[in-house]
Amino acid sequence: MDFLEANETQIVIAGFAIAIAAFYLINSRKPKGCLDPEKFRDFKLVKRTQLSHNVAKFKFALPTPTSVFGLAIGQHISCRGKDSQGEEVIKPYTPTTVDTDLGYFELVIKMYPQGRMSHHFREMKEGDYLSVKGPKGRFKYRFGDVRAYGMLAGGSGITPMFQPPERWTGGVGFVTKEMIKEHLPEPAFDIKILRCGPPPMNKAMAGHLEALGYDPETLFQF
Numbered sequence: 001m002d003f004l005e006a007n008e009t010q011i012v013i014a015g016f017a018i019a020i021a022a023f024y025l026i027n028s029r030k031p032k033g034c035l036d037p038e039k040f041r042d043f044k045l046v047k048r049t050q051l052s053h054n055v056a057k058f059k060f061a062l063p064t065p066t067s068v069f070g071l072a073i074g075q076h077i078s079c080r081g082k083d084s085q086g087e088e089v090i091k092p093y094t095p096t097t098v099d100t101d102l103g104y105f106e107l108v109i110k111m112y113p114q115g116r117m118s119h120h121f122r123e124m125k126e127g128d129y130l131s132v133k134g135p136k137g138r139f140k141y142r143f144g145d146v147r148a149y150g151m152l153a154g155g156s157g158i159t160p161m162f163q164p165p166e167r168w169t170g171g172v173g174f175v176t177k178e179m180i181k182e183h184l185p186e187p188a189f190d191i192k193i194l195r196c197g198p199p200p201m202n203k204a205m206a207g208h209l210e211a212l213g214y215d216p217e218t219l220f221q222f
């Protein structure tokens with residue numbers, strides 16, 4: 001009996017040792033990200049592309065050409081800058097790139113005339129550094145979690161939706177109830193509808209989704 005108990009203890013200890021070794025092996029193989037959730041880190045602006053009169057794409061370099069940013073799809077970052085009065089300002093932004101884009105990340109920013117962080121981005125030149133902290137956010141995309149996603153986006157809320165699809169194949173334009181019915185998965189327990197837009201749009205979409213019979217449990221607002 002004593003012999004059996006001693007053997008069982010050894011098996012349990014061996015099991016623990018294997019589990020710890022496997023944990024370290026898996027984690028040492030996982031590429032480390034460049035973000036720190038506690039501390040701001042600086043990234044160099046290497047390219048700035050004007051997309052319209054008030055929207056620009058900002059490309060930032062990671063420490064090496066093979067570095068991984070370390071941001072799950074659907075999560076965002078905090079960016080720190082200075083407003084026109086020289087006061088510190090921190091705002092959330094969602095990169096349009098994903099972790100398979102090695103060595104860099106990109107932000108698409110809409111700059112408002114009186115916007116505080118907009119001022120910082122408007123002033124940024126190639127070679128300047130941006131302070132970034134993260135990852136942040138309640139939403140985490142995991143493949144297979146639901147059967148289908150539906151996405152409703154407007155304004156700068158389009159940026160989180162740029163991440164998952166290679167190319168947008170859904171509808172474009174003023175979003176009506178009919179448009180939702182045509183393009184989004186029908187109400188069901190195993191789908192998720194994501195929405196991200198200006199507050200009036202989010203409110204209108206919430207009304208349409210409720211009227212169409214979507215369960216609130218299947219809705220997520222960024």
Ligand SMILES: Cc1cc2nc3c(=O)[nH]c(=O)nc-3n(C[C@H](O)[C@H](O)[C@H](O)COP(=O)(O)OP(=O)(O)OC[C@H]3O[C@@H](n4cnc5c(N)ncnc54)[C@H](O)[C@@H]3O)c2cc1C
Binds near residue numbers: 093107113118119
């Ligand atoms: C999760 C998340 C992700 C986001 N991702 C992106 C992204 O990828 N790209 C992007 O461009 N944005 C994104 N945003 C929005 C972003 O965080 C900022 O809200 C946006 O850049 C505006 O910030 P700002 O400091 O420039 O403007 P603010 O200073 O907040 O001003 C916003 C607007 O209000 C007006 N305003 C400000 N003060 C007054 C006042 N006293 N009276 C009247 N009007 C006033 C300004 O003129 C401007 O039009 C995201 C937001 C969230 C929550």
